[in-house]
Amino acid sequence: xxxxxxxxxxxxxxxxxxxxxxxxxxxxxxxxxxxxxxxxxxxxxxxxxxxxxxxxxxxxxxxxxxxxxxxxxxxxxxxxxxxxxxxxx
Amino acid sequence: xxxxxxxxxxxxxxxxxxxxxxxxxxxxxxxxxxxxxxxxxxxxxxxxxxxxxxxxxxxxxxxxxxxxxxxxxxxxxxxxxxxxxxxxxxxxxxxxxxxxxxxxxxxxxxxxxxxxxxxxxxxxxxxxxxxxxxxxxxxxxxxxxxxxxxxxxxxxxxxxxxxxxxxxxxxxxxxxxxxxxxxxxxxxxxxxxxxxxxxxxxxxxxxxxxxxxxxxxxxxxxxxxxxxxxxxxxxxxxxxxxxxxxxxxxxxxxxxxxxxxxxxxxxxxxxxxxxx
Numbered sequence: 001x002x003x004x005x006x007x008x009x010x011x012x013x014x015x016x017x018x019x020x021x022x023x024x025x026x027x028x029x030x031x032x033x034x035x036x037x038x039x040x041x042x043x044x045x046x047x048x049x050x051x052x053x054x055x056x057x058x059x060x061x062x063x064x065x066x067x068x069x070x071x072x073x074x075x076x077x078x079x080x081x082x083x084x085x086x087x088x089x
Numbered sequence: 090x091x092x093x094x095x096x097x098x099x100x101x102x103x104x105x106x107x108x109x110x111x112x113x114x115x116x117x118x119x120x121x122x123x124x125x126x127x128x129x130x131x132x133x134x135x136x137x138x139x140x141x142x143x144x145x146x147x148x149x150x151x152x153x154x155x156x157x158x159x160x161x162x163x164x165x166x167x168x169x170x171x172x173x174x175x176x177x178x179x180x181x182x183x184x185x186x187x188x189x190x191x192x193x194x195x196x197x198x199x200x201x202x203x204x205x206x207x208x209x210x211x212x213x214x215x216x217x218x219x220x221x222x223x224x225x226x227x228x229x230x231x232x233x234x235x236x237x238x239x240x241x242x243x244x245x246x247x248x249x250x251x252x253x254x255x256x257x258x259x260x261x262x263x264x265x266x267x268x269x270x271x272x273x274x275x276x277x278x279x280x281x282x283x284x285x286x287x288x289x290x291x292x293x294x295x296x297x298x299x300x301x302x303x304x305x306x307x308x309x310x311x312x313x314x315x316x317x318x319x320x321x322x323x324x325x326x327x328x329x330x331x332x333x334x335x336x337x338x339x340x341x342x343x344x345x346x347x348x349x350x351x352x353x354x355x356x357x358x359x360x361x362x363x364x365x
Contacts, residue, residue, distance in 0.1 A: 026202040026203070028202075029202035029205055030202075030204060030308070032204075033308075040202075040204065040205055040208065043208075044208070047212060047213075052216065053212040053215055053216050054212075054213035054215075054217065057208050057213040058209060058213065060205050060208075061197070061201045061205050061206070061209060064200065064202055064205060065196075065200045068200040068201075069200070
Protein backbone atom coordinates (compact mmCIF):
# COMPACT_ATOMS: atom_id res chain seq x y z
CA UNK A 1 0.00 0.00 0.00
CA UNK A 2 2.53 2.52 1.13
CA UNK A 3 5.28 1.83 -1.39
CA UNK A 4 3.42 0.55 -4.44
CA UNK A 5 -0.21 1.75 -4.51
CA UNK A 6 0.23 5.21 -3.01
CA UNK A 7 2.96 6.52 -5.37
CA UNK A 8 0.89 5.50 -8.41
CA UNK A 9 -2.29 6.88 -6.88
CA UNK A 10 -0.74 10.26 -6.17
CA UNK A 11 0.46 10.52 -9.76
CA UNK A 12 -3.12 10.22 -11.03
CA UNK A 13 -4.84 12.19 -8.28
CA UNK A 14 -2.52 15.18 -8.22
CA UNK A 15 -3.87 17.12 -11.26
CA UNK A 16 -7.41 16.80 -9.92
CA UNK A 17 -6.33 17.89 -6.49
CA UNK A 18 -4.51 20.84 -8.05
CA UNK A 19 -7.65 21.96 -9.86
CA UNK A 20 -9.63 21.63 -6.66
CA UNK A 21 -7.07 23.69 -4.79
CA UNK A 22 -7.31 26.45 -7.44
CA UNK A 23 -11.10 26.49 -7.29
CA UNK A 24 -11.06 26.64 -3.51
CA UNK A 25 -8.46 29.39 -3.56
CA UNK A 26 -10.80 31.51 -5.64
CA UNK A 27 -13.82 30.63 -3.57
CA UNK A 28 -12.10 31.89 -0.43
CA UNK A 29 -12.84 35.38 -1.73
CA UNK A 30 -16.47 34.70 -0.84
CA UNK A 31 -15.78 34.70 2.90
CA UNK A 32 -15.43 38.47 2.71
CA UNK A 33 -19.22 38.59 2.28
CA UNK A 34 -19.83 37.19 5.75
CA UNK A 35 -17.28 39.52 7.27
CA UNK A 36 -13.98 37.69 7.48
CA UNK A 37 -11.14 40.17 6.92
CA UNK A 38 -9.59 38.50 3.86
CA UNK A 39 -7.93 40.14 0.84
CA UNK A 40 -11.20 41.29 -0.70
CA UNK A 41 -12.64 42.67 2.55
CA UNK A 42 -9.53 44.70 3.28
CA UNK A 43 -9.48 45.89 -0.32
CA UNK A 44 -13.06 47.05 -0.03
CA UNK A 45 -12.26 48.96 3.15
CA UNK A 46 -9.20 50.57 1.55
CA UNK A 47 -11.20 51.45 -1.57
CA UNK A 48 -13.93 53.11 0.47
CA UNK A 49 -11.48 55.10 2.59
CA UNK A 50 -9.18 56.30 -0.19
CA UNK A 51 -11.75 56.52 -3.04
CA UNK A 52 -9.26 54.80 -5.36
CA UNK A 53 -11.50 51.80 -5.96
CA UNK A 54 -10.08 50.74 -9.31
CA UNK A 55 -6.46 50.67 -8.15
CA UNK A 56 -7.22 48.67 -5.03
CA UNK A 57 -9.46 46.12 -6.72
CA UNK A 58 -6.84 45.69 -9.44
CA UNK A 59 -4.34 45.07 -6.66
CA UNK A 60 -6.64 42.42 -5.19
CA UNK A 61 -6.88 40.75 -8.61
CA UNK A 62 -3.10 40.85 -8.88
CA UNK A 63 -2.68 39.28 -5.44
CA UNK A 64 -5.02 36.42 -6.36
CA UNK A 65 -3.16 36.01 -9.66
CA UNK A 66 0.15 35.76 -7.82
CA UNK A 67 -1.33 33.20 -5.43
CA UNK A 68 -2.64 31.18 -8.37
CA UNK A 69 0.70 31.37 -10.19
CA UNK A 70 2.64 30.35 -7.09
CA UNK A 71 0.38 27.39 -6.42
CA UNK A 72 0.47 26.27 -10.04
CA UNK A 73 4.29 26.38 -9.86
CA UNK A 74 4.21 24.27 -6.70
CA UNK A 75 1.80 21.79 -8.25
CA UNK A 76 3.78 21.38 -11.45
CA UNK A 77 6.92 20.83 -9.38
CA UNK A 78 5.08 18.20 -7.34
CA UNK A 79 3.83 16.54 -10.49
CA UNK A 80 7.33 16.41 -11.91
CA UNK A 81 8.52 14.95 -8.64
CA UNK A 82 5.89 12.19 -8.62
CA UNK A 83 6.67 11.34 -12.23
CA UNK A 84 10.46 11.31 -11.84
CA UNK A 85 10.55 7.56 -12.28
CA UNK A 86 8.84 7.77 -15.68
CA UNK A 87 11.36 10.12 -17.22
CA UNK A 88 13.89 7.39 -17.90
CA UNK A 89 11.56 5.53 -20.21
CA UNK B 90 -1.45 -39.84 -17.37
CA UNK B 91 -4.70 -40.45 -15.57
CA UNK B 92 -7.98 -38.74 -15.77
CA UNK B 93 -11.22 -38.81 -13.82
CA UNK B 94 -14.12 -40.88 -15.03
CA UNK B 95 -16.72 -39.33 -12.73
CA UNK B 96 -17.63 -35.77 -11.95
CA UNK B 97 -16.47 -34.24 -8.71
CA UNK B 98 -19.25 -34.01 -6.12
CA UNK B 99 -20.44 -30.49 -5.41
CA UNK B 100 -18.81 -29.04 -2.33
CA UNK B 101 -20.80 -26.96 0.15
CA UNK B 102 -20.24 -23.19 -0.04
CA UNK B 103 -17.40 -21.95 2.14
CA UNK B 104 -18.56 -20.45 5.42
CA UNK B 105 -19.14 -16.72 5.23
CA UNK B 106 -16.16 -14.83 6.52
CA UNK B 107 -16.98 -12.90 9.64
CA UNK B 108 -16.72 -9.18 8.92
CA UNK B 109 -14.63 -7.73 11.66
CA UNK B 110 -15.69 -4.52 13.31
CA UNK B 111 -12.61 -2.45 12.48
CA UNK B 112 -11.86 1.09 13.57
CA UNK B 113 -12.49 2.50 10.08
CA UNK B 114 -15.87 0.78 10.00
CA UNK B 115 -16.77 2.35 13.33
CA UNK B 116 -15.72 5.81 12.13
CA UNK B 117 -17.71 5.33 8.93
CA UNK B 118 -20.83 4.38 10.84
CA UNK B 119 -20.47 7.37 13.15
CA UNK B 120 -20.02 9.74 10.18
CA UNK B 121 -23.07 8.26 8.46
CA UNK B 122 -25.05 8.71 11.66
CA UNK B 123 -24.07 12.37 11.88
CA UNK B 124 -25.16 12.97 8.27
CA UNK B 125 -28.44 11.16 8.85
CA UNK B 126 -29.12 13.16 12.01
CA UNK B 127 -28.32 16.42 10.20
CA UNK B 128 -30.67 15.68 7.30
CA UNK B 129 -33.47 14.57 9.61
CA UNK B 130 -32.91 17.74 11.64
CA UNK B 131 -33.15 19.98 8.57
CA UNK B 132 -36.28 18.16 7.42
CA UNK B 133 -37.93 18.52 10.82
CA UNK B 134 -36.94 22.19 10.93
CA UNK B 135 -38.59 22.85 7.58
CA UNK B 136 -41.74 20.95 8.57
CA UNK B 137 -41.95 22.73 11.89
CA UNK B 138 -41.36 26.26 10.64
CA UNK B 139 -43.47 25.82 7.49
CA UNK B 140 -45.99 28.59 7.02
CA UNK B 141 -48.29 29.19 4.08
CA UNK B 142 -48.39 32.88 4.88
CA UNK B 143 -44.66 33.31 4.25
CA UNK B 144 -44.90 31.30 1.04
CA UNK B 145 -47.68 33.48 -0.38
CA UNK B 146 -45.85 36.63 0.73
CA UNK B 147 -42.34 35.83 -0.49
CA UNK B 148 -43.01 33.11 -3.08
CA UNK B 149 -43.60 35.56 -5.96
CA UNK B 150 -40.40 37.48 -5.19
CA UNK B 151 -38.50 34.19 -5.24
CA UNK B 152 -39.94 33.46 -8.67
CA UNK B 153 -38.95 36.89 -9.96
CA UNK B 154 -35.47 36.39 -8.50
CA UNK B 155 -35.28 33.07 -10.31
CA UNK B 156 -36.17 34.89 -13.54
CA UNK B 157 -33.38 37.44 -13.00
CA UNK B 158 -30.85 34.68 -12.34
CA UNK B 159 -31.89 32.74 -15.42
CA UNK B 160 -31.86 35.76 -17.76
CA UNK B 161 -28.50 36.93 -16.42
CA UNK B 162 -26.89 33.51 -16.83
CA UNK B 163 -28.41 32.74 -20.23
CA UNK B 164 -27.52 36.10 -21.77
CA UNK B 165 -23.97 36.04 -20.42
CA UNK B 166 -23.40 32.43 -21.49
CA UNK B 167 -24.58 33.18 -25.04
CA UNK B 168 -22.58 36.42 -25.32
CA UNK B 169 -19.58 34.72 -23.73
CA UNK B 170 -19.90 31.90 -26.23
CA UNK B 171 -19.81 34.38 -29.11
CA UNK B 172 -16.83 36.18 -27.57
CA UNK B 173 -15.02 32.89 -26.97
CA UNK B 174 -14.78 32.11 -30.69
CA UNK B 175 -12.20 34.81 -31.57
CA UNK B 176 -10.46 34.14 -28.24
CA UNK B 177 -10.05 30.44 -28.95
CA UNK B 178 -8.87 31.28 -32.45
CA UNK B 179 -6.33 33.77 -31.10
CA UNK B 180 -5.17 31.20 -28.56
CA UNK B 181 -4.44 28.64 -31.28
CA UNK B 182 -3.01 30.91 -33.95
CA UNK B 183 0.69 30.88 -34.82
CA UNK B 184 0.82 34.65 -34.36
CA UNK B 185 2.86 35.00 -31.15
CA UNK B 186 1.52 38.42 -30.10
CA UNK B 187 -2.12 37.47 -30.64
CA UNK B 188 -1.85 34.18 -28.80
CA UNK B 189 -0.06 35.85 -25.91
CA UNK B 190 -2.77 38.48 -25.53
CA UNK B 191 -5.44 35.77 -25.53
CA UNK B 192 -3.41 33.74 -23.04
CA UNK B 193 -3.09 36.69 -20.65
CA UNK B 194 -6.82 37.41 -20.94
CA UNK B 195 -7.71 33.79 -20.18
CA UNK B 196 -5.16 33.56 -17.36
CA UNK B 197 -6.48 36.71 -15.73
CA UNK B 198 -10.14 35.69 -15.81
CA UNK B 199 -9.45 32.11 -14.75
CA UNK B 200 -6.87 33.01 -12.13
CA UNK B 201 -8.87 35.56 -10.15
CA UNK B 202 -12.13 35.03 -8.27
CA UNK B 203 -15.33 36.03 -10.05
CA UNK B 204 -16.34 38.18 -7.10
CA UNK B 205 -13.12 40.21 -7.35
CA UNK B 206 -13.76 40.82 -11.05
CA UNK B 207 -17.32 41.88 -10.25
CA UNK B 208 -16.12 44.34 -7.60
CA UNK B 209 -13.47 45.63 -10.00
CA UNK B 210 -16.14 46.44 -12.57
CA UNK B 211 -18.87 47.63 -10.22
CA UNK B 212 -16.83 49.67 -7.72
CA UNK B 213 -13.62 50.12 -9.70
CA UNK B 214 -15.13 51.66 -12.82
CA UNK B 215 -16.87 54.19 -10.59
CA UNK B 216 -13.46 55.87 -10.30
CA UNK B 217 -13.62 56.73 -14.00
CA UNK B 218 -17.01 58.40 -13.69
CA UNK B 219 -16.02 61.67 -15.46
CA UNK B 220 -14.58 59.81 -18.45
CA UNK B 221 -17.49 57.40 -18.61
CA UNK B 222 -19.94 60.27 -18.43
CA UNK B 223 -18.09 61.97 -21.27
CA UNK B 224 -18.46 58.87 -23.45
CA UNK B 225 -22.05 58.41 -22.35
CA UNK B 226 -21.49 54.97 -20.84
CA UNK B 227 -22.05 56.02 -17.24
CA UNK B 228 -25.72 55.07 -17.19
CA UNK B 229 -24.65 51.52 -18.09
CA UNK B 230 -21.89 51.23 -15.49
CA UNK B 231 -24.11 52.75 -12.80
CA UNK B 232 -26.47 49.83 -13.24
CA UNK B 233 -25.46 46.85 -11.11
CA UNK B 234 -27.26 44.44 -13.43
CA UNK B 235 -25.24 45.60 -16.43
CA UNK B 236 -21.98 45.38 -14.47
CA UNK B 237 -22.83 41.82 -13.47
CA UNK B 238 -23.69 40.93 -17.06
CA UNK B 239 -20.42 42.43 -18.34
CA UNK B 240 -18.31 40.63 -15.75
CA UNK B 241 -20.03 37.29 -16.28
CA UNK B 242 -19.74 37.58 -20.05
CA UNK B 243 -16.02 38.33 -19.91
CA UNK B 244 -15.44 35.60 -17.33
CA UNK B 245 -17.36 32.87 -19.08
CA UNK B 246 -15.79 33.85 -22.42
CA UNK B 247 -12.38 33.00 -20.97
CA UNK B 248 -13.55 29.62 -19.68
CA UNK B 249 -15.46 28.78 -22.86
CA UNK B 250 -12.47 29.71 -25.02
CA UNK B 251 -10.41 27.16 -23.11
CA UNK B 252 -13.15 24.54 -23.49
CA UNK B 253 -13.35 25.19 -27.22
CA UNK B 254 -9.58 25.12 -27.67
CA UNK B 255 -9.20 21.92 -25.70
CA UNK B 256 -11.99 20.25 -27.68
CA UNK B 257 -10.64 21.29 -31.07
CA UNK B 258 -7.13 20.16 -30.16
CA UNK B 259 -8.46 16.84 -28.88
CA UNK B 260 -9.49 15.82 -32.41
CA UNK B 261 -6.82 13.40 -33.65
CA UNK B 262 -4.32 14.57 -36.27
CA UNK B 263 -5.42 11.79 -38.56
CA UNK B 264 -8.74 13.54 -39.12
CA UNK B 265 -6.92 16.61 -40.49
CA UNK B 266 -4.69 14.43 -42.62
CA UNK B 267 -7.60 12.36 -43.89
CA UNK B 268 -9.49 15.49 -44.92
CA UNK B 269 -6.38 16.83 -46.68
CA UNK B 270 -5.89 13.52 -48.46
CA UNK B 271 -9.44 13.73 -49.79
CA UNK B 272 -8.64 17.18 -51.15
CA UNK B 273 -11.08 19.03 -48.92
CA UNK B 274 -10.35 22.73 -48.46
CA UNK B 275 -9.15 23.66 -44.93
CA UNK B 276 -12.29 25.65 -44.13
CA UNK B 277 -14.74 22.94 -45.11
CA UNK B 278 -12.63 20.32 -43.34
CA UNK B 279 -12.76 22.40 -40.18
CA UNK B 280 -16.51 23.03 -40.20
CA UNK B 281 -17.65 19.62 -41.45
CA UNK B 282 -15.11 17.28 -39.89
CA UNK B 283 -13.19 18.82 -37.01
CA UNK B 284 -15.83 20.99 -35.37
CA UNK B 285 -18.62 18.37 -35.12
CA UNK B 286 -16.23 15.96 -33.40
CA UNK B 287 -14.89 18.71 -31.17
CA UNK B 288 -18.39 19.77 -30.14
CA UNK B 289 -19.20 16.30 -28.80
CA UNK B 290 -16.10 16.50 -26.63
CA UNK B 291 -16.96 20.05 -25.56
CA UNK B 292 -20.58 19.32 -24.66
CA UNK B 293 -19.94 18.05 -21.14
CA UNK B 294 -17.58 20.91 -20.14
CA UNK B 295 -20.08 23.40 -21.56
CA UNK B 296 -22.77 21.97 -19.30
CA UNK B 297 -20.40 22.18 -16.34
CA UNK B 298 -19.64 25.78 -17.20
CA UNK B 299 -23.33 26.72 -17.30
CA UNK B 300 -23.91 25.01 -13.95
CA UNK B 301 -20.93 26.87 -12.50
CA UNK B 302 -22.35 30.14 -13.85
CA UNK B 303 -25.75 29.48 -12.27
CA UNK B 304 -24.14 28.86 -8.92
CA UNK B 305 -21.65 31.69 -9.35
CA UNK B 306 -24.41 34.13 -10.22
CA UNK B 307 -25.47 34.11 -6.56
CA UNK B 308 -22.71 36.63 -5.82
CA UNK B 309 -24.47 39.40 -7.77
CA UNK B 310 -26.73 39.71 -4.72
CA UNK B 311 -23.83 41.53 -3.02
CA UNK B 312 -23.84 44.33 -5.59
CA UNK B 313 -27.57 44.96 -5.09
CA UNK B 314 -28.97 42.90 -7.96
CA UNK B 315 -32.13 41.14 -6.80
CA UNK B 316 -31.59 37.74 -8.32
CA UNK B 317 -32.64 34.56 -6.50
CA UNK B 318 -29.99 35.08 -3.82
CA UNK B 319 -30.79 38.78 -3.54
CA UNK B 320 -34.48 38.08 -3.00
CA UNK B 321 -33.54 35.43 -0.46
CA UNK B 322 -31.38 37.88 1.45
CA UNK B 323 -34.18 40.44 1.40
CA UNK B 324 -36.76 37.92 2.60
CA UNK B 325 -34.36 36.74 5.31
CA UNK B 326 -33.67 40.25 6.52
CA UNK B 327 -37.42 40.78 6.97
CA UNK B 328 -38.36 37.49 8.60
CA UNK B 329 -35.13 36.27 10.22
CA UNK B 330 -36.32 32.85 9.10
CA UNK B 331 -33.45 30.56 8.19
CA UNK B 332 -35.62 28.40 5.95
CA UNK B 333 -35.54 31.12 3.26
CA UNK B 334 -32.00 30.00 2.47
CA UNK B 335 -33.22 26.41 2.32
CA UNK B 336 -35.84 27.42 -0.25
CA UNK B 337 -33.17 29.14 -2.32
CA UNK B 338 -30.93 26.08 -2.05
CA UNK B 339 -33.75 23.86 -3.25
CA UNK B 340 -34.47 26.18 -6.19
CA UNK B 341 -30.79 26.22 -7.22
CA UNK B 342 -30.72 22.44 -6.86
CA UNK B 343 -33.79 22.08 -9.11
CA UNK B 344 -32.23 24.35 -11.77
CA UNK B 345 -28.99 22.39 -11.80
CA UNK B 346 -30.75 19.04 -11.79
CA UNK B 347 -32.95 19.99 -14.76
CA UNK B 348 -29.89 21.17 -16.67
CA UNK B 349 -27.97 18.02 -15.81
CA UNK B 350 -30.75 15.78 -17.09
CA UNK B 351 -31.17 17.90 -20.21
CA UNK B 352 -27.45 17.60 -20.89
CA UNK B 353 -27.47 13.83 -20.35
CA UNK B 354 -30.31 13.59 -22.88
CA UNK B 355 -28.51 15.78 -25.44
CA UNK B 356 -25.31 13.79 -25.07
CA UNK B 357 -27.21 10.52 -25.38
CA UNK B 358 -28.76 11.75 -28.62
CA UNK B 359 -25.61 13.24 -30.15
CA UNK B 360 -23.41 10.25 -29.45
CA UNK B 361 -25.86 7.55 -30.56
CA UNK B 362 -23.67 6.75 -33.56
CA UNK B 363 -20.76 5.99 -31.22
CA UNK B 364 -22.66 3.38 -29.19
CA UNK B 365 -23.00 -0.27 -29.99
